[in-house]
Amino acid sequence: MTTYAGSTMKLRVAREVSPFGYFLSLGDDEDTEVLLHYSETNGVKVKEGMEVEAFLFHDTDDRLSATLKKPLIRLGELKRLAVADIHPRLGCFLEIGLGRQLLLPISELPELIDLRPLPGDEVFVTLTHDKSGRLLAKLAREEDLAKHVFPAPATWKNEWKEGWVSRTLQMGSFVVLDGGVVGFGAYGMIPAAERPEPLRLGQRVSARVTFVREDGRVNLSMGKLKQVGRIEDADRLLAFLKERPGGAMPYSDETPAELIKNKFGISKSAFKRAVGKLMRDGIVRQEGNWTKLLTEEEAAAFKAMADAAKAESAKAESAKAESAKTGAAPKQPAATERAAKEPASREPVKKASQKKPFPGPNRGR
Template sequence: MSLTAGEVRKLKVAREVPPYGYFLSDGMSDVLLHYSEIVGDRPKPGDEVSVFIYHDTEDRLAATMKTPLIRLGELARLRVADVHPRLGCFLEMGLGRQLLLPQSELPERREYRPQPGDELFVMLTHDKAGRLLAKLAREEDLAPKTFAVPAAWRGRWIEGWVTKTLQIGSFVLIDGDVVGFGAYGMIPDAERSRTLRLGERVQARITYIRPDGRANLAMAPRKEVARVEDADRILAFLRERPSGSMPYSDETPADIIKQKFGISKSAFKRALGKLMREGRVTQQGSWTYLSDNDAADGDGKDKPDGGHGREAAANPANPPQPANPLKE
């Protein structure tokens, strides 16, 4: 049986070759175990040692007694150590050397690509020359190791890693913790608060458990909680403005709301509706104004106009008109 990179083999110490290390043999081939790759006491000729086979920097087969994070044909989650703009991602594999995930395995859209510190589920394989190479784990590789999401997890906040990200949404492998390897989930595009990268660790809430045991996820809190948080954000924004008003309302396009407040238009309308029912804001056309009572609770005394700007803003016949809402 020939020596193959990526495998763990038990080999016999054939001889010592100072100042390099030991030659190990399977009876057919020899491979060098460098002194720096020895773990524990140095072996003696005739001893049998368990080693991982890899290629050194000169593409020669070599051996190490260090334990790799992944073996040939296995699946593992590896951390991105570095990203090369043309070659791909270099992954930590636990040996003091890095494993290449080729550029061809990465998403075409750059904003979806991993960054250092992200973690990817990969399989260990060979390139055409027999050297070690990583490839992204596919659904068929991950599925046998996953478990169905328990019904009791509905509404729970979970952590997981993005395994694929598309325009329609991002697929996530939920951290199984003590339950097991992990479970499958998906964050639909409408439930993503931002663009997610392949390998990024995310927090999300389980909104629905499908009959097949997979989960629908959302990055935002429940609507009741989010409505309060969004309303507070809008109120703070209005109070910071000298006029106590803003050129945003139910009529504002969704992309502008998303860019300015980081929330969807539907969430914006829910938050405004809450504030209007409470009598804290009013709307006139495309403008929203603090009510007199709520404006009095703000910091009007510190505003450049001494608070008179709110009086002008309260008159919809003559509101301040910015050139571009996004520059506000």
């Protein structure tokens, strides 16, 4: 097979052969001609002798053919293409805008089936040839993407961005974030601990920029800010507790992280922050491996203690502010005042219960 496939060329219409279409001349030494079928003229009125801009490909019989339709990708280009179909042994078939699909071989896909793309996902690929000259998609590597991405601005920190997973590993998932009007996009990574589950190649994701590196790449997280996530997680746990018999659940700070992740879909740290908020609010308490809702009496007692502590704190702050105005030291408790008046040289008083040491064999003689 020739290597013309995948290229867009200006070719002369040599002749028309009904009922097939037009034969275009490649203009090579062998005077090779390719068929432009009537169905591939894309509405253009073709005549013998005129020049047309045609995209070359191989048909189902591996014959070099031409079309006047515009492909979504050309030879050597890097594009993001949608997955049209999947084959368990061959790989993924990608839509290229010509009414036919392009194969992304299974050798280019992750080994784990759960990490492979699904129809509707979009993957970054380049167009190349196989050993026989047929068109083939090749997954874009990091060095391929590096030529197109732009450095993320520092203002992106803590902003939510959307993108497509370009590579997924056990350690994390690499994502090309949408560039919008700025350009192709920016490159980032979601560490495994910052994603709720392993992500598929080509999956559409939304993630928060946690850090912008000096080279313009970014660290990402699919979790909310801790202060926001703590409130939402606490609400979810409270709703779960209220549905449980007796308002108790067999999960606490002592529960293994894996069990918490499987049950609530959050990390153990997030779980502890959420439970801690509920405990500070006087809503729950923990007993060993259990977390329980407080009874009305327990909640009332907790509120009374909290109000007293708050009043005492406010009183101390008020005294501190008053002393700052007058320049005097804040009044000390009576016991402290008495201790301050005692002379520093005074010997400590011996306790009445203190006993003299038992005389040894050489004592008292």
